[in-house]
Amino acid sequence: MIRLEYDRGTILVYGMQVPNSRWDERVGAYRSLAMYYRDIVEFLNTSNLEFTDNVLDLIPCPFLSFKAELKDYQEDAVNAWVKAGRRGVIVMPTGSGKTFVAMKAISMVSEATLVVVPTLDLMDQWATTASDLLDVEVGLYGGGEHVLGPVTVATYDTAYLRAEELGNKFSLVIFDEVHHLPSPGYSHIAEMSAAPYRMGLTATPERSDGLHVELSRLIGGVIYEVPIKDLAGRHLAEYEIKRVLVDLTPEEKKEYEAAYNVYVNYLKENNLSISSPEDFRKLILRSGRDPKARTALLARHRARTISINSSSKLEALSKILEKHANDRIIIFTEHNSLVYKVSSSFLIPAITHKTPKKERREILRKFKEGVYRSVVTSKVLDEGVDVPEANIGIILGGSGSKREFIQRLGRLLRKKEGKKAILYEVVSKSSEMAISKRRREGVEY
Numbered sequence: 001m002i003r004l005e006y007d008r009g010t011i012l013v014y015g016m017q018v019p020n021s022r023w024d025e026r027v028g029a030y031r032s033l034a035m036y037y038r039d040i041v042e043f044l045n046t047s048n049l050e051f052t053d054n055v056l057d058l059i060p061c062p063f064l065s066f067k068a069e070l071k072d073y074q075e076d077a078v079n080a081w082v083k084a085g086r087r088g089v090i091v092m093p094t095g096s097g098k099t100f101v102a103m104k105a106i107s108m109v110s111e112a113t114l115v116v117v118p119t120l121d122l123m124d125q126w127a128t129t130a131s132d133l134l135d136v137e138v139g140l141y142g143g144g145e146h147v148l149g150p151v152t153v154a155t156y157d158t159a160y161l162r163a164e165e166l167g168n169k170f171s172l173v174i175f176d177e178v179h180h181l182p183s184p185g186y187s188h189i190a191e192m193s194a195a196p197y198r199m200g201l202t203a204t205p206e207r208s209d210g211l212h213v214e215l216s217r218l219i220g221g222v223i224y225e226v227p228i229k230d231l232a233g234r235h236l237a238e239y240e241i242k243r244v245l246v247d248l249t250p251e252e253k254k255e256y257e258a259a260y261n262v263y264v265n266y267l268k269e270n271n272l273s274i275s276s277p278e279d280f281r282k283l284i285l286r287s288g289r290d291p292k293a294r295t296a297l298l299a300r301h302r303a304r305t306i307s308i309n310s311s312s313k314l315e316a317l318s319k320i321l322e323k324h325a326n327d328r329i330i331i332f333t334e335h336n337s338l339v340y341k342v343s344s345s346f347l348i349p350a351i352t353h354k355t356p357k358k359e360r361r362e363i364l365r366k367f368k369e370g371v372y373r374s375v376v377t378s379k380v381l382d383e384g385v386d387v388p389e390a391n392i393g394i395i396l397g398g399s400g401s402k403r404e405f406i407q408r409l410g411r412l413l414r415k416k417e418g419k420k421a422i423l424y425e426v427v428s429k430s431s432e433m434a435i436s437k438r439r440r441e442g443v444e445y
Contacts (some may be wrong), residue, residue, distance in 0.1 A: 001015060001051070001052060002014065002015035002016055002044065002049060002050065002051035002052070002053065002303045003015060003051065003052045004035065004040065004041075004051060004053045004054060004055050005029075005035075005054050005055065006054070006055045006057070006167065006168040006194060007027075007031075007190070008164040008167075008192075009033070009034050009163055009164045009167045009191070009192030009193075010031050010032060010033060010034055010192070011031070011032045011033070011034055011037050011055060011194065012024075012027060012029040012031055013029055013030040013031070013032065013040065014028075014029045014030075015051075015105035016030075016039045016049075017030050018030065018032065018043055018044070019036070019038075019039060019040070019043055020032045020033070020039065021036075021040075022034040024289060024398045033191045033192065034055075034167050034168070034191070034192050034194040034220070035190055035192070035193060035194070037055055037194035037196065038071045038194075038196040039052065041188070041196075046069065046432050049248065054113075054253060055166050055168055055194050055295060056169075056171070056194060057168050057169060058112045058168075058169060058171060059112035059114045059148050059149065059150055059152070059169050059170070060109060060150065060169065061110065061111050061113075061136075061150035061151075061258045061314075062110075062136065062150065063110050063149060064104055064106060064107040064110045064134045064135075064136055064150075064151075065107060065133070065134070065173055066104050066106075066107035066136070067132075067135065068100060068103070068133055068239075069095065069131050069381065070097075070100060070101070070403075071235060072216070073092075073096070073226050073230075073231065073235070074096075074097055074100055074101050074104070074225060075224075076105050076224065077090045077092065077101045077134075077224045077226075077261075078101055078105060078108075078225045081101075081105060081199060081223060082108070082223035082225065082286050083223075084220060085220075085324050086105075086109070086172075086196075086197040086198075086199075087128075087197065087199070087219060087220035087223075088198075088199065088200070088220035088221060088222065088223030088224075089178055089199075089200035089201075089202065089205055089219065089220065089222045089223065090199065090201055090202075090218075090221055090222075090223065090224045090225075091200070091201065091202060091203065091204070091205055091224065091225040092203065092226055093203050093226070093227070093231060093406070093410055093413060094203050094223075094237055094406070094407060094409075094410020094411065095230055095237075095388075095413040096226070096235060096412055098176070098201040098398065099125075099126065099129050100133075100249075101201070102115070102174050102176075102201060103129065103130065103133045103134060104173060105172070105174070105199055106119060106134060106151060106174070106248070107134060109171055109172045109197055111171035111172065111174040112150055112151075112152075112156060112170045113150070113151050113152070113170055113171070113172055113173070113174065114152050114153075114159070114166060114169070114170040114172070114173045114174070114193075114195070115130070115151065115152070115153045115154070115173075115174045116153075116155070116156055116159045116173065116174070116175045116176065116181075116189060116442055117153060117155060117177065118155065118156050118176070118180050119141045119155065119178045119387050120142060120155060122176060122177075122432075123140060123142050123143065123153045123154070123155055125386060126153045126176070127140060127153045127366040128266045129153045130153070130443050131176055134151065135151045135152050136149070137150060137151075138150075138151050138152070138153060139151070139152035139153070140152070140153055140154070140164070141153070141154035141155070141158045141159065142155035142157070143155070144156040146158075146162075148169065149273070152166075152169075152170070152309070154166070154187050155401075156180055156189070159189045159293060160185055160186055160188060160189055163188050163189050163192040163193070164192060166193070167192045167193050167194055167374045168194045169274075169416070170193070170195045171195055171196060171197055172195055172198070172199070173189075173190070173193050173196040173197075173198055173199075173219075173340060174193040174198075174199045174201065175189075175198075175200045175201065175202075175219065176188070176201050176202075177213060178200030178201055178202045178205065178215065178219070179202050179205050179206070179207055179403065180216060181200065181202060181214075181215065181219070182207065182212060182213075182214040182215060182218065182288070183211070183213035184266065186199075187218060187415075188212060188397075190218035190219055192220065196239075198218075198219035198220060199207075199219070200215060200219050203403070203407060203410055204373055204402060204403035204406050204407070205222060206402065206403065207403075208277040209277065210277075210278075224401070225261075228406070228409070228410075228413070232273060235415060236396065236413040236414075236415055237391070237412065237413050237415050237416065237420060238412065238419075238420045238421070239409065239412065239413060239417040239420065239421040239422070239423065240420070240421070240423070241309075241423045241424050242363060242407070242422060242423070242424050242425070242426070243424075243425045243427055244314055244316050244320070244425065244426045244427065245427055245428075245429045246304070246310060246312035246315070246316050246425055246426060246427070246428055246429065247312055247428070247429055248307065248310050248311060248312065248428055249310070249311060251278045252306055252307075252310055252311070252312075252347075253400070255302075256303050256306045256307055259298070259299045259300070259302040259303040259306065260300065260303040260396075262295065262296055262299035262300075263296045263297070263299045263300040263303065265296075266292060266293065266295070266296035267296070270307055278355070279350065280321075283297065283299065284321060289425065305335070307428045308333070308334055308335065308338065308396070308397035308428075309335070309337065309338050309341070309397070312428070312430055313396050313397075314341070314342070314345060315425045315430070316426045317331070317342065317346070317394060317396065317426065318346070320392075320394055320424055320426075321346065321374065322411050324392050324422075324442065325373070327373070327391050327392045328367065328370070328373060328374075328387075328389045328390045328391055328392065329367050329370070329373060329374040329379060329390070329393070330373075330374070330375055330376075330377065330387070330392070330394070330408075330411055330412070331348065331374060331375070331376040331377070331379060331391050331393075331394045331396060332379075332381075332393065332394065332396065332397075332398060332408050333376065333377070333378050333396045333397045333398075334378065334379075334398050335378060335397065336352045336353075336354070338378075338396060339352055339376050339378050342375055342376045342396070346374075346376075348372075348374050348375065348376045348421070349367075349372050349374075349376070350365045350375070350376050350377070351363055351364075351375055351377040351380055351381060352377065352378050352380060353378070353379075353380050355380075363375060367387065367389070367390075368388075368389050370388060370389070372378060381400040381411060386414070387411060388414030388415075389416075390411055390412050390414075390415060391412055391416075391419055391420070391422070392412070392420050392421070392422050392423075392424070393408055393411060393412050393421070393422070393423040394423075394424045394426065395408060395423065395424065395425045395426065396426050408423065409421075409423050
């Protein structure tokens with residue numbers, strides 16, 4: 001008799017070999033990653049073979065009812081997911097209600113569900129939303145909490161560490177900000193889960209390392225996508241993107257050119273061309289054995305730091321802040337050093353990864369209430385923080401990442417009556433134009 005058992009993130013198949021399995025002499029059975037559980041069951045059913053299935057040990061779950069109405073594009077997303085066999089990635093802008101789509105999917109399955117999120121703030125937000133919209137007890141796995149519920153919200157870190165334990169407890173697993181999933185380590189969460197139904201949510205699935213191609217294997221490919229421009233003005237706030245060009249000071253320009261020339265000259269001397277992220281990764285690897293390559297990379301970093309932290313940017317920032325004195329403003333930088341410089345120069349509350357959780361929540365609360373008109377941050381507000389009051393964004397520094405740009409724009413797009421969002425890019429003419437152009441490609445006008 002064929003028998004299926006769950007074993008620490010894998011499926012043991014006794015009695016015959018099935019696709020994606022290998023013989024394991026230690027247990028006298030064929031072993032497969034748990035992610036292939038659904039395929040194995042479908043194979044056995046299609047082959048008209050009788051078998052005993054002891055894999056899933058689901059958390060008890062009541063019938064779940066979704067207490068809200070979806071907008072038309074959200075309905076389209078859910079329908080596309082159902083049509084794709086209840087698997088796949090949904091790409092929707094920040095602020096467009098991806099969480100509502102997920103809640104509808106959870107209610108349709110009405111079985112134990114695991115939601116995986118990147119931060120503790122998001123864990124709390126998802127737990128509150130699930131409790132409100134599904135009227136269900138929500139378990140938490142993260143931040144010291146290890147409580148299972150019919151709907152359980154876990155951080156990627158905790159879900160990874162507990163993958164073997166959680167792997168057969170859920171029928172549906174939802175990955176918020178799913179672009180994190182293909183990372184080495186996090187991918188094990190999907191591989192070691194037997195959940196037959198899977199959903200990924202993100203505003204931007206692409207990764208600079210190309211690992212987003214793994215999403216098709218882990219949870220299914222992109223099955224629904226709606227761009228920002230299709231929702232702006234009706235479901236999202238109208239927005240405008242403005243580029244503010246600044247010049248480096250003569251002293252900054254001299255230092256920038258001296259540093260950047262060290263980098264460029266190294267590339268020329270070694271017949272190297274940097275035209276892709278992969279080329280740059282190869283240069284980083286080379287720096288481990290070539291001291292001159294390391295010197296070149298350090299010089300490049302210094303040049304970028306000079307450009308990003310130019311005093312001209314602070315002058316431009318001062319003018320923008322004065323112009324929008326009555327608006328709610330988020331200032332984005334790349335490095336914490338500029339965060340602290342802006343904070344001390346303009347007496348603006350700062351949030352970095354070093355900001356204690358209690359202080360961070362207090363700053364965001366006062367920002368939402370209007371006590372603070374502005375906040376300055378590096379990258380910690382790029383993802384998963386709900387600040388619908390913000391209508392002005394100012395980018396003082398960042399990478400050429402399309403995802404980062406879309407996420408920062410998304411922080412401003414929560415719909416409010418009469419709201420129009422403006423995202424300013426303060427860009428050094430001589431050194432950041434290419435970066436600005438590259439990251440803007442992620443937004444369709």
